[in-house]
Each structure stands twice: as structure tokens, then as C-alpha cells.
Amino acid sequence: MVFSESSRATKVGHTLRIIAKMIEWCTKKRMIAGIVLLVIVSVLVLVIESSLYIRMNIKDVTKLPKDKNNKNSSNDYCWLHEQTQVLTNQCAPCTKLEMKMNMEPCKETGYKVPVICEKTGKVFRSCQKPRDAKKEEMYFWIFEASTFVIGIVSYCVVRVRQRKLDKQLLDRINKQISSGI
Numbered sequence: 293m294v295f296s297e298s299s300r301a302t303k304v305g306h307t308l309r310i311i312a313k314m315i316e317w318c319t320k321k322r323m324i325a326g327i328v329l330l331v332i333v334s335v336l337v338l339v340i341e342s343s344l345y346i347r348m349n350i351k352d353v354t355k356l357p358k359d360k361n362n363k364n365s366s367n368d369y370c371w372l373h374e375q376t377q378v379l380t381n382q383c384a385p386c387t388k389l390e391m392k393m394n395m396e397p398c399k400e401t402g403y404k405v406p407v408i409c410e411k412t413g414k415v416f417r418s419c420q421k422p423r424d425a426k427k428e429e430m431y432f433w434i435f436e437a438s439t440f441v442i443g444i445v446s447y448c449v450v451r452v453r454q455r456k457l458d459k460q461l462l463d464r465i466n467k468q469i470s471s472g473i
Contacts, residue, residue, distance in 0.1 A: 316457070318450050327443040334439065338432055370409035377408045383419040 383405050386398035397404040397418040404416040 316453065318446065320447070320450060320454075323443065323447050323450055327439070330439050330443075331436070334432070334436060341428075370407075370412035370415055374409040374411055383421065 383403040386395065386402050386404055390398045390404075391402065395404075395416070397416040400418040401421060403419050403421050405419040406414060407417050408414050
């Protein structure tokens with residue numbers, strides 16, 4: 293579909309008018325309130341995510357056996373019916389050999405954590421892939437910095453637009469005064 297130059301210019305002009313109306317709507321107070329809201333939401337997300345990560349560091353993601361009432365159904369699920377002790381707080385990746393052998397804990401996530409069951413002994417259970425806290429913190433601060441830069445740029449655009457509108461208003465007033473109306 294081919295547009296003529298005049299229809300393109302009309303569409304571009306219409307788009308620019310819409311953007312100008314949006315910019316006029318964004319007063320200084322609204323921009324500051326929006327930036328403060330974004331910062332608050334970002335910090336809340338970081339705090340909630342950190343607390344969830346701490347609580348769910350060794351989350352059991354293994355599917356339950358089909359007959360979980362039968363205590364002898366599998367020694368792999370001894371933590372469901374015995375007292376357990378977790379040996380380490382870190383999930384370890386499964387080796388290639390364990391993945392090839394289709395070991396039960398490695399099927400779900402590819403990570404395992406050793407657990408000692410009271411009667412059964414040492415077994416492994418599946419756990420979530422460990423997350424790199426430093427990397428996540430870096431991503432958070434990159435997000436915060438980009439939000440700050442976008443906020444500053446938006447503020448500058450609003451100020452320039454406000455000055456332009458103020459100048460236009462003064463020009464109209466001066467024109468009306470000079471014409472004697």
C-alpha cells in the first residue's frame with residue numbers, strides 16, 4: 293500500500309499532536325510522582341524477591357510419587373515420611389553421567405541437594421537452580437539507573453515543552469496588547 297506524501301505528513305502531524313498532548317499532561321508534579329512510584333515499586337519487588345529466595349532456597353521440586361501413602365514405594369522420597377537433615381544449603385548441578393542414568397532428582401531441574409533421611413540414609417532430592425545474587429543485584433541497579441535516566445530525560449522534555457508553551461502564550465498576549473484588543 294503506497295501513501296502519498298501529503299497523507300504521510302498528515303499522519304506524522306497527527307502523531308506529533310498526540311505526543312504533544314501527552315507531554316502537556318505530564319506536569320512536573322506528575323513526573324516526580326511517577327518516578328517516586330517506580331522507585332518504590334522496584335525496591336518492593338527487590339525486597340519481596342529476596343525474602344522469597346531465602347525461604348525457597350532449597351525448594352523441593354520433585355514430583356510426588358503416585359502412591360505417596362505407601363512408605364515403601366521408593367527410597368527416593370524418604371523425606372516425605374522420615375525426619376531429614378539437609379547436608380548443604382547449596383544445590384549442585386547433576387553430572388553428565390547422572391543425567392544419562394536418568395537419576396530421579398536430576399530429571400526435574402538438573403540440580404540436586406544431598407539429604408540424610410533418618411532410616412533410609414543419604415539420598416538426593418531435586419532443588420531449584422541456585423541464583424547468582426550479585427548478578428541479580430547488578431541487574432536491579434542497571435534497571436534503577438535506566439529508570440532514573442528515563443525520568444531525567446522525560447523531565448527535560450516536559451520543561452522544554454512548558455517553556456515553549458509559555459513563550460507562545462506570552463507572544464499571543466503581546467500580540468493582543470499591541471493590536472489594542
